[in-house]
Structure formats: structure tokens, C-alpha cells
Amino acid sequence: MVSIKDIAKKAGVSISTVSYALNGSPKVTKETSERIQAIAKELNYIPSAAARSLKKRETKIIGIYLTNYSGAFYGELLQGMMETLSKNGYELIVCSGKESHRFLPERMIDGAIILDATYETEELLSHAERGHKLVVMDRRMDHINISQVLLDNKAGATLAIDHLAEKGHRKIYVLKGPEISFDARQRLEAVQKAVQRYSQVEYVELDGDFNKPSGEAAAKKIHQEFSEPVGVFCLNDEMAIGMYNYFSRTNLRVGEDVHIIGFDNIEVSQYIHPRLATINYSKHKWGSLASELLINLIKKKKPEHERINVSLIEGDSVRNR
Amino acid sequence: MVSIKDIAKKAGVSISTVSYALNGSPKVTKETSERIQAIAKELNYIPSAAARSLKKRETKIIGIYLTNYSGAFYGELLQGMMETLSKNGYELIVCSGKESHRFLPERMIDGAIILDATYETEELLSHAERGHKLVVMDRRMDHINISQVLLDNKAGATLAIDHLAEKGHRKIYVLKGPEISFDARQRLEAVQKAVQRYSQVEYVELDGDFNKPSGEAAAKKIHQEFSEPVGVFCLNDEMAIGMYNYFSRTNLRVGEDVHIIGFDNIEVSQYIHPRLATINYSKHKWGSLASELLINLIKKKKPEHERINVSLIEGDSVRNR
């Protein structure tokens, strides 16, 4: 491996001069600098990331922690992150797998964005305490080294319940999410508050885990006790898709007997039939804002708390009762 | 930052003993070893990834290069990679963005899997020449440091054309992919060979770029010159979805007037109506096999060339003429 030492030898200068030249420092003449650059190119020199980051104590890489890469959802999010990060000279690496937790404390990365409910808040806190910079997208945290950008889950859930109620539904199921998910908890909380405003609606909670099979299971339950048209708020679209799967094998029709609204507006939602009513928000903006806050934090700015707005998307899966 | 030096001081031993102890070397007594471990924990010691990889010349991280994270497709693929990699003590990082190209030569990562047509073959070759280990999934390369695992595009494309022909279609459109894509080129080549076997079919090529809008554009063209039922082979599912979008706004019906078959079997394909006929393969296996070959390569084994099998999935988007 050719190092800065080899260049120095060949150029007849010291390694410090080479380092300065390669980093465009004004401490070295333009001529020597150019000569050194030429030699570096000629020798096919490539700096060692390890050596540099050992010395500089930075890597110019930031990590995003995800539970799973489950398709549709993350594409836009990551795209948004990438854009603002690379504008600021950073690279993004997607970390997954238990071992990748070491990236942050070992300083493989300069900061991290967290969207992984399985990452213990305790652990995050201890990282922040050591001086690492974080942005959380999936929990509330208050710390000098942590910014947060959360979805407006309450507004979204309220929008969904109101939509069902306005369409005349008197029996409303809510398909819950996993207890571990902050978004699920917030949405459920808002739902419970919202239904209180409609004294005449019958409200039933069903267990779910944000995955399709739990949607199918819940649909089965609804099917079994079916007597009149009902409304269903699935706390995410994924489970709503599961419901579609189940009902397609029955005599119950979505948008006629069972009126479904989801949350997230994932890609599939617009292609299924009937179009799924859902709560939408810009995943791209969510990602880019998170990155922006992280960069600010690294630049020693104050931690910030932001919120992403949501809106209702109507679809034929919810119609008048 | 607490380093092994601090531990050594506190334990009253030398730094080498600490290093040995922390790495479980048999050169140090169990007692001292345990004592040192305890002190390390107490001081909250965390090794420096940079220092270690500078010395050991390895990072235990491998990178996957992707053009874009476009949802549905990559989820399973990455999952497959993660599983086999973490079984072998490696972490996976997803690299994207022009700057991330430096990860490999700078030895941020021990090896890379390539699925990014914009990565120049020249560049890959020069990396391999320097001794870096690669697995390519999107091109053919022969080199002592490069393994490859490719889809059986030819079989897939042939299956698709045969399916349309068997269903009695006499006019067949093929919606091509971008010139830069190896998969697109291979599929097209196989199509051209396959249609020759059906002397009575009229065969027309349309330009596409693997994205939805190009599917819509092609659909428009088909619509304009429509006179009788036709078959269409979209070289990927994404473009087929684009066609559905277009035709849903016309009087032409998919599965009746326009018979569409795709390639990839992405998640959406099974939810759109009518179900898209397509060519399927295991993305999970593709990913895990690629990882396996890379690990073999790193272990100084010989490069290997593997192929992923494909199969036909029938759907109501293609019916008898």
C-alpha cells in the first residue's frame, strides 16, 4: 500500500509537506504542491480512512439505524437523508443488525439517526452522555446532544377517526400497533381521545403488530362478528393491506361492508383496489429534516424539536355508510 | 476518551497485557484477564475502530452498492445479505452517493457487493487489481478477486415470451429497459431470440428506462395504435405498474385488450388488479448467495460464478386472446 511516506521519499520532501500539499494548505508553494499531487496520482495514492479518522477524530459518515428495510416505506426516507447529507459533505450508511450498535461508540460514524424502536433509550442516552450526536425519529428525548423530529401522529389519528365518523360510521374498530412503537402508542392515544367526542359510536380495539398477518387475523375477527357495515382504522397501511388480503377471500367487500383507513400512505396503497384511504406525510421531508438537525448538532448548534405534518388522503375504501 | 492506556495504568500492567486480556488471548492468566476486563467495564472502555482497523487492516464491514433504494425490491435482498453476513461476523452497510465510492479503496470496508450499473466496470477492475474483494450482481466480470451471481435473465425472458405466445398472442410489444442495465440487455437479447421461434407474431420494441413514467408513455403509444388485443412484455414490473396507471384512465382493459407480463415480481404486483403475470426469483437467496461468495473470497477461496433461477408467475393480466 502506497502511503504518504512513499510520496515524500519520491518527491524528496518530508511527509508533513506531503500532507499539507494534499490537503491544499497554503503553507506550501503552488509548485511543490502540484509536483506532489502529480506524484501522488502517479503512485496511485489513496489515503487511509482509518489513519485519518484516528487522528482527526471524525469520519464524515453518519449512520441511520433501522429495524428492517421493509421496502416501500424507507426508500423515500433514505433518499431525503442522502440529499441533505451529501450536500454537507457527509455520507450515509444504513446500519442494521445488533453488532452495528458499536458503530456509534467506536466512532465509526460521526452521528446517528434513530428509527429503530428496538434500540434502547437507555443506550442512546449513554451515547449522548458521552458526547455523541443523535437525532431520534421514533421517540421523545430531551438531551443537549439529541434532536428529534416526530410525525404528528395525534393529528393523523384524529383525522382518521373524524373521517370515519363523518362518513356516518357508528361502529369503529382500531387495529393497534406493537406496544414498542412510539408512533403506535401516540396514534392509539389520540384515537381514544377522539372517539370520546362521538358518544354514539361503538369503539373496539384489536391487537396488531404493524405487519400484514396481524391485519389478516384482525380481519378474520371482524368477519366473524360481522352484522352491519363497520369502519376500521388500521394504525398503519401494512396491516390494512393484510385486511384486503383476507377480505378478498370472503363475501365482505372493502368500501361497502368494511370501510378501512390506514396510516403512512405507502406505495402499495394507491394501487390496491379500492384505493386505500390513509394518512399521508412526506417521507422525503422527514428524512431530510432529520439529517439537517443532525448536521446542526454536529456543528455545535442547539438541539431542536421538529414535527412533520400529516394530511388525509381519501380513498374508496371509506365511503358513506 | 478512555483507552487501553488508562486501563493499563489503573490495573498496574502494560498496555500489551491489556490488549491480550481484552482479546481473550491465552497468554495472560485468567485472573489478570478478569481483573482487566472488570476495570475496562468500570471505566466504560470502548475500543477505537479506527485504531484497530489501522493496525489490523480489516474492518469486518462489507458494503453493498446500490443505485437507489427504491423500495419494494431491495428489502428482501438486503435481508438475505444481512443474515449470512452476520452469521460470519460481518456487518453490512448500504452505500450510495458518489462519495461512497471511496469506502472500498480507503479500506473502510473489507469487500463490496455491487448492484449499481453506474459503477464503472473500469473502476471495479482497478479495485480488484489492488486486491479488493468484490461480488458483482449486475454485470459479468472475470477476475481472481471477483465473484458473480447473476439472474437467469435469458430463461426468464424466454418464459415470458412463450407465455404470451401460448396464450395466442400474435402481436407482442416489448418495453425495453435502459441501455446501461445488464439485466435489461440480457432480457432483450433473449426476447429477440425467442420471438424468432414464432414466425407469425408481429414484434415491436418500445423504449423504457425501468421507471413508471416510461411505462405510462409506452402505454400511451400502444393505446394510440390499438386495433386488436396485444401482448406486452415489460422488462420489469415497475414499468408494468406504469402501464396499469395509464390504462386505468382509458377504455382499454388490462387482461382483456392489453395483456401484460412483467419481470421481478415486486410486492405491488400481487396487489394490483388484475394480478400481474411476471417472472419471479428469490431476492432473499440472491442476496444471501452474493454474501456467501464474498465471504469465501475474503477467506482466500476461488472466485465463483453462480446463477439465480427464475420462474413464471401467472396472473390475470395475461389471458387467452
Next chain:
DNA sequence: TCTCTTTCTGTAAACGTTTTCCTTTATTAT
């Protein structure tokens, strides 16, 4: 008692950079 092993621990070099602080040389002012 002496030497030879064996077992444990320490010394120091190395990995490839960056950066602080010097030294040399050339330039200008006096």
C-alpha cells in the same frame, strides 16, 4: 546450587495520518 523450561508480563515498533513547533533561507528595512 545451577541450569532449563514454562508461564506470564513488559518493551517497543508499527499502522498512516495530522499538526505543533522548529529551522532554514530569502527578503526587506535600517
Next chain:
DNA sequence: ATAATAAAGGAAAACGTTTACAGAAAGAGA
């Protein structure tokens, strides 16, 4: 001619590990 200043480059320490090698202590065999 001399001193003061500026400009360009070099020496060396530092970042935090790993590891080849050397050394010391202790027990065993003669």
C-alpha cells in the same frame, strides 16, 4: 553590513491499537 521579518519546509509527537520479541519469575530436574 546587520538585524528583523517573512516564507517555505522539516522533525517529531500524537491518535489507539496489535504483535513480535524480550525479559522475569518460578518451578523442576540434575
